[in-house]
Amino acid sequence: MALTLNWSNDQEKLPISDTLIALLEKLLQEAGQAEQVEDGEVALSFVTDEEIHALNKEYRGIDRPTDVLSFSMEETTDEELDIVYELEEGEETPEGFTHVLGDIIISVEKAKEQSEDYGHSIDREIGFLFVHGFLHLIGYDHEDEAAEKEMIAKQEAILQKVGLTR
Template sequence: MALSIDWIDETGEITEEQLQLLEQLLSYAAEVEQVPDGAEVSVSFVDNEQIRIINRDYRGKDQPTDVISFALEEMGEGEIEIVGVDMPPALGDIIISVPKAKEQAEEYGHSFMRELGFLAVHGFLHLLGYDHGTEAEEKEMFAKQEQILEKYGLKR
């Protein structure tokens, strides 16, 4: 299954090799989750100040965080359905703080690439409707993340 990913690196710190690995990882996650071919996602890499502003403006939390996702395919009141147009689903946006990823990789004792992969998959699963608002939801989502990362081969 092919996933279409738009990469935006506002930090200039992510290498081509890291982008390729993340693309393969997210494509694998899309296959596991049976996401339709051609589904689109945007992944942005930002600094702590940029993600702090986004976190403040959209979540009411005036502090940097590691990853934020904005789903575009959520079914909601007043949603307009376009009939007769066969377009791939636009899943949404994943925004990752590179400095936070580096801090957390060091804190958890694994590679920067492992942390980037974890955050990308975490954000991707949010786009697919997974959440961790309750203990049961958290258990399901975190188990799914670990399963994808382990089976892909991006281990701690």
């Protein structure tokens, strides 16, 4: 198996080019290699500020738009059922079964605004947000200074491997 990217564009504010998608697929492979994640599916949605604002309010209790949200399928809460399918030794993954890592949602409006604020390309900003979201999907966070430094270093190393520098 391999890492796969399934994406949707639910906004009309910024065209999403084939070149950008190819770049994100390359970032996914680099991030997976760096973190030793060999297979799984990542769903990526490009949305408006309005849509991400609603999601941020509903799921995080924060009443404003944000740049990126990640919803990991690797984590469960007390309210969720813990459904696990474990392969027996030597058993093959069932045909058609894909290990879903989770969803990444990016506000293209926030990405455009931030790319202008930071003085780099929109592709670099979307790439940064995508890698950031991927790292959240596999368990990283930035709840304290040490964790934030580690996550930023990992993001920058992956971005530099594909030439997305500031």
